[in-house]
Amino acid sequence: xxxATWNVxxxxxxxxxxxxxxxDVQPDVLMLQETKMTDAAFPAGAFAAAGYESVHFGEGxxxxxxxxxxxxxxxxxxxxxxxEADFQARVVSATCGGIVVVCVYVPNGxxxxxxxxxxKLRFLAQLRDHVAALADPAxxxxxxxxxxxxxTDADVWDPAALVGQTHVxxxxxxxxxRIVEWGVRDVVRDAHPEPGLYSWWDYRNGSFHRGWGMRIxxxxxxxxxxxxxxWSAIDRNARKGEQPSDHAPVLMEVxxx
DNA sequence: ATGGTGGCCCGGCCA
Numbered sequence: 001x002x003x004a005t006w007n008v009x010x011x012x013x014x015x016x017x018x019x020x021x022x023x024d025v026q027p028d029v030l031m032l033q034e035t036k037m038t039d040a041a042f043p044a045g046a047f048a049a050a051g052y053e054s055v056h057f058g059e060g061x062x063x064x065x066x067x068x069x070x071x072x073x074x075x076x077x078x079x080x081x082x083x084e085a086d087f088q089a090r091v092v093s094a095t096c097g098g099i100v101v102v103c104v105y106v107p108n109g110x111x112x113x114x115x116x117x118x119x120k121l122r123f124l125a126q127l128r129d130h131v132a133a134l135a136d137p138a139x140x141x142x143x144x145x146x147x148x149x150x151x152t153d154a155d156v157w158d159p160a161a162l163v164g165q166t167h168v169x170x171x172x173x174x175x176x177x178r179i180v181e182w183g184v185r186d187v188v189r190d191a192h193p194e195p196g197l198y199s200w201w202d203y204r205n206g207s208f209h210r211g212w213g214m215r216i217x218x219x220x221x222x223x224x225x226x227x228x229x230x231w232s233a234i235d236r237n238a239r240k241g242e243q244p245s246d247h248a249p250v251l252m253e254v255x256x257x
Numbered sequence: 258a259t260g261g262t263g264g265c266c267c268g269g270c271c272a
Contacts, residue, residue: 009272010264034272036265061265062272108272148272161258202272203262212258246263246272 001071001097001254003029005144005217006238007105007200007247011035011064014245015043021238021249022050028071029096031103031144035064042066057092064089065105065145071097082133083126091127093134098257099225100135102127104145109166117166120148124175128182137183140257141222146200146247148216149176151186154195155215167216184220187252188232199234200247208239217250228255 004027008014011032022030035042035058042056051070057078058064067073074095079085081093090105104127109120127143135141149172153159162168180186188197198213207213221229231253239248 013264034264062270110271158258202258202260203264204260205258205262207258207262243263 001028001099001256002251003027003099003101003142003144003219003254004249004251005031005033005103005146005219006249007033007146007217007245009034009036009245009247011043012037012041013243017238017243017245019046019050025235025251027251028069029099029101030068031101032066032068033064033103033105033146035066036060036062037064055092055094057089059089062088063105065092065103067092067094067096067101067103069094069096077134080126080130082129086123086126090123091130093130099140099142099254102131102134102141102143104143104147106146106148108148109172111166112164112169120166121171121175124172124179128179131179132182135222137222138224139222140225141184142225143179143184143220144218144250146216147176147218149173150214150216151176151189151218155197157198157212157214167214180220184222185226187219187221187226187229188215188234188250190226191229191232197234198236199250201239203246217247219250219252221252225254228257229253230255
């Protein structure tokens, strides 16, 4: 079973590229972030024609998350299962092929002194509680998405350039750590210890070609899924070419139980 | 590295 996550930075702008990528890669489960569309605008029919059930949780201009699956899609759930509903469309969950799939678009944070950064930290705490309410760490769970956090300094091109900024600060890394401690592993990092592995590059300054990237899109799997993960990768080729997203898809292959 | 891009939608926000 091939699972993937991709921040597409507008599904409307990226629909052709996403469709081509799906046809080429044939993922069984695909988590999308930043669809930037309403539920009414979500092209569920086109995905159904390609063999995928889907659930979309959108708001329109910003955010928006979705799960596509061709191995079944049960118990679709927009937003958080515990606490107050988030005011933005940033998390959607479902069970696909026996795996509890949580697709998340974590707030950016903007800057450490911004209210949005405090929102990011609250969001991460609630995400941990959400996952704990929906799933058992002894079961099959994958939390995938754009976390807007580089877990360690090995996940950024130049740690010195980012001191004092979001994505690398200790509080957000700790908040991510509390999700990991609940019972998931960063399967891409487990398989690829080398530095220079990134999933996002700023559109500005030729960052992609200069290698100025960060690994902020993650696939976090429970122990049983991680143990059956046979392959994982970041498809940086998808960051090339005409009208790319600023994020690359991240993939993992899981053997049957 | 503090913005030279790109998405929303059409001036300004967001990443």
